[in-house]
Amino acid sequence: MSALDNRSGEPSHYSRVWTFRTPRARLALWGGWLALVALFVWCWQVMNEGTLWIFVADAPDQAMDIGSRMFPPELAYIAELLMPLWDTINIATLGTLGGVIMAAPIAFLAARNTTPSVLLVRPVALFIIVASRSINSLIWALLLVAIIGPGLLAGIVAIALRSIGFVGKLLYEAIEETDHHQIEAVAATGARSAQILHYGIVPQILPAFWGIALFRWDINIRESTILGLVGAGGIGMKLQSSIDTLAWSQVATILIVILATVVVSEAISARMRQALI
Amino acid sequence: MTAKTSYPRHWKRPPQLVTTRRWRLALPLLILSYLVLAVGSLEIDVERVIEGLERGARFIQGFLQPDFTSRWGDIRRGLIESLTMTLTATVVGVLISVPIGIGAARNLSPRPVYLVCRSIVAVSRSLQEIIIAIFLVAMFGFGPFAGFLTLAFASIGFVAKLLADDIEEADASQIEAIRATGASWWQLIHFAVQPQVMPRLIGLSLYRLDINFRESSVIGIVGAGGIGATLNTAIDRYEYDSAAAILLIVIAIVMLTEYGSSYLRKFLQ
Numbered sequence: 001m002s003a004l005d006n007r008s009g010e011p012s013h014y015s016r017v018w019t020f021r022t023p024r025a026r027l028a029l030w031g032g033w034l035a036l037v038a039l040f041v042w043c044w045q046v047m048n049e050g051t052l053w054i055f056v057a058d059a060p061d062q063a064m065d066i067g068s069r070m071f072p073p074e075l076a077y078i079a080e081l082l083m084p085l086w087d088t089i090n091i092a093t094l095g096t097l098g099g100v101i102m103a104a105p106i107a108f109l110a111a112r113n114t115t116p117s118v119l120l121v122r123p124v125a126l127f128i129i130v131a132s133r134s135i136n137s138l139i140w141a142l143l144l145v146a147i148i149g150p151g152l153l154a155g156i157v158a159i160a161l162r163s164i165g166f167v168g169k170l171l172y173e174a175i176e177e178t179d180h181h182q183i184e185a186v187a188a189t190g191a192r193s194a195q196i197l198h199y200g201i202v203p204q205i206l207p208a209f210w211g212i213a214l215f216r217w218d219i220n221i222r223e224s225t226i227l228g229l230v231g232a233g234g235i236g237m238k239l240q241s242s243i244d245t246l247a248w249s250q251v252a253t254i255l256i257v258i259l260a261t262v263v264v265s266e267a268i269s270a271r272m273r274q275a276l277i
Numbered sequence: 278m279t280a281k282t283s284y285p286r287h288w289k290r291p292p293q294l295v296t297t298r299r300w301r302l303a304l305p306l307l308i309l310s311y312l313v314l315a316v317g318s319l320e321i322d323v324e325r326v327i328e329g330l331e332r333g334a335r336f337i338q339g340f341l342q343p344d345f346t347s348r349w350g351d352i353r354r355g356l357i358e359s360l361t362m363t364l365t366a367t368v369v370g371v372l373i374s375v376p377i378g379i380g381a382a383r384n385l386s387p388r389p390v391y392l393v394c395r396s397i398v399a400v401s402r403s404l405q406e407i408i409i410a411i412f413l414v415a416m417f418g419f420g421p422f423a424g425f426l427t428l429a430f431a432s433i434g435f436v437a438k439l440l441a442d443d444i445e446e447a448d449a450s451q452i453e454a455i456r457a458t459g460a461s462w463w464q465l466i467h468f469a470v471q472p473q474v475m476p477r478l479i480g481l482s483l484y485r486l487d488i489n490f491r492e493s494s495v496i497g498i499v500g501a502g503g504i505g506a507t508l509n510t511a512i513d514r515y516e517y518d519s520a521a522a523i524l525l526i527v528i529a530i531v532m533l534t535e536y537g538s539s540y541l542r543k544f545l546q
Contacts, residue, residue: 040368043361047421055418062416090315134531135524136495138407139508143520146512147333149325156319199290206293226407230498243411259403276294 066248073252081238081257087152088234088261091227092220095159099220100213103164107171113183114175114201125168132165137223141232155232159220167216174208175201211273218269225258235261332517339517340525348511348519355507356526358421359493362503366425366493367486370432375478377433378440379466384452385444394437401434410496421502428489428496435488436481440474447473483538490534494527 021029108114110125140158148154178201186200228236235254242250295301345352380386380394406427413423413430447470455469497505504523511520 036368040365043364046357047361047365047425050420051422052418052420056422059416066412066415086318090318093311094315130532131528134491134528134535136491138495138498139505139524142498142509142512143336146515147336148329149322151322152319153321153326203290203293210294222405226405229407239408255408258408262403 069246069248070252072249073256074247074249075253077250077253078257081235081254084228084233084235084238085257085261088224088228088236089221091152091155091159091224091232091234092217092265095156095224096163096213096217096220098156098160099163099216100167102160103167103171104209106164106168107175108197110168110172111175113178113180114197125172129165129168129172132161132163133169134165135162137162137220138227138230141227142230145231150231150233152233155224155227155234158227158232159224162223163216163220166219167212170212171205171209174205174212178204207276210276214269214273214276218265221265222262225261332515336517336521339519339521342518343522343525344516344518345522348507348516348522351507351510352504352519352523352526355497355504355523358424359490359497359503359505362421362424362428363486363489363493366428367432367482367489369425370429370485370489371436371478371482373429374433374435374437374440378437379444379470381437381441382444384447384449385466385470394441398434398438398441401430402438406431406492406496407499410499410501414500419500419502424493424496424501424503427501428492431492432485432489436478436485439481440478443474443477444470480542483541487531487534487538491531 019026106125106128109116109121110129112118112122115122115125137158140161141154144154144158148157182204183196183200186196191199224234224236226236226239228234228238229240231237235258239251239254239258242248242254292301295304377394377397380390381398383391386394409430410423410427413426417423417426451473452465452469455465460468493503494505494508497503497507498509500506504527508520508523508527511517511523
């Protein structure tokens with residue numbers, strides 16, 4: 001047995017080989033791994049009950065087939081994509097704007113140091129943030145397309161509703177991290193609470209605020225490229241119609257345009273955030 | 278009158294971010310002109326929106342009285358698919374991303390391996406789950422198997438990148454100390470790198486489990502199985518009370534996994 005078993009006095013003998021863990025820890029570790037493997041195997045079996053392995057075996061051929069149809073991409077199609085691309089960028093930008101406008105008051109209500117009531121208002125604000133975060137923008141879009149009809153508006157509202165949670169969460173954490181000495185100093189001059197907000201808190205969170213908004217804008221560009229799949233406008237709608245008509249060379253072009261847009265927007269937002277901070 | 282009275286009586290907060298006067302004037306103009314252009318290109322069908330508000334009201338009613346029972350069989354099947362898909366995809370994704378993550382760490386791998394692994398990571402990260410799902414459904418057929426592959430592929434980019442960054446930040450003196458004992462490369466990984474990055478790797482895996490569940494509720498829309506397919510059907514049938522029930526279940530599970538995984542991560546670190 002190992003040296004650790006004999007705690008009182010000198011251990012009877014030392015192990016000659018140094019090991020990482022005590023035997024008990026090793027046993028627990030193996031038990032944990034075994035449980036994970038068992039769970040994995042069980043889940044795998046449940047999941048694949050309905051899988052048709054004939055289709056899976058066929059996949060390489062299908063991949064080759066699609067690949068050969070995608071190449072060469074139909075580059076002339078780009079001209080038709082410019083308008084949907086502009087729509088996509090508008091969905092992301094206007095959606096971010098709407099989301100930020102709604103998120104800012106919620107963040108102030110959720111932050112411990114600015115909320116009017118920790119017991120009543122804060123939980124409600126936190127619930128709004130969590131609910132918005134846990135539903136993907138595509139699902140928001142699916143709902144909104146059913147409610148207000150297909151088109152850009154559904155996409156914008158979906159992006160806005162999804163952004164509330166993200167921006168709200170990061171912003172309320174920033175508000176909670178503000179330096180309270182500065183706020184106290186402003187309060188000591190006899191400032192009203194609106195003035196405290198304006199002169200004490202806002203200057204401290206402003207860089208973080210713009211950083212968060214830009215970061216979310218970048219994510220929203222990414223997400224708005226696919227909202228069209230459920231009918232919420234933008235370049236995703238072109239993608240959907242090209243897939244439905246099995247025009248794989250057009251699909252390839254659209255994917256290239258989407259990738260380029262995402263890379264450019266990421267570069268822009270990273271550049272601007274660097275300039276801010 | 279002395280000069281003292283000419284002190285300014287008011288103080289205005291100085292501008293914080295945009296300090297050049299010219300830009301301070303130009304920026305709002307630029308933003309305003311963009312907004313005019315963007316809003317001008319929107320085509321909003323007001324009648325359709327008003328018509329839809331009634332449906333919106335029905336949907337909110339559905340949220341207040343969710344219907345768990347009448348589609349329970351479908352919901353149950355969707356949930357089981359989503360949960361099993363999430364777990365298997367996370368396990369496989371993490372298993373594959375460990376070697377790729379080690380390969381993508383500059384301090385452990387030779388240059389060619391590093392470049393190959395980093396490009397795998399870049400490809401996996403830049404493609405969205407839903408687009409990968411479209412292709413994999415076309416290749417592997419409908420159902421959770423395509424969803425499992427999608428989530429596993431997306432997990433690779435995420436976990437491998439963060440793992441590689443963490444390995445690159447690992448304490449170099451510990452690695453050097455183990456190397457000085459004459460350890461082989463495998464022993465180096467086992468005794469110097471693994472203890473430093475293991476807590477973080479477990480944390481990452483739990484976080485990815487959480488993300489994969491969220492994503493699994495979406496990729497069903499394009500036919501990759503899971504609760505998303507059930508949700509899509511419910512909305513297509515205008516069964517808002519069933520849709521609300523599904524959404525409430527998704528929110529509850531997401532909250533549970535989020536709190537559970539953050540608690541577990543705290544416990545492990």
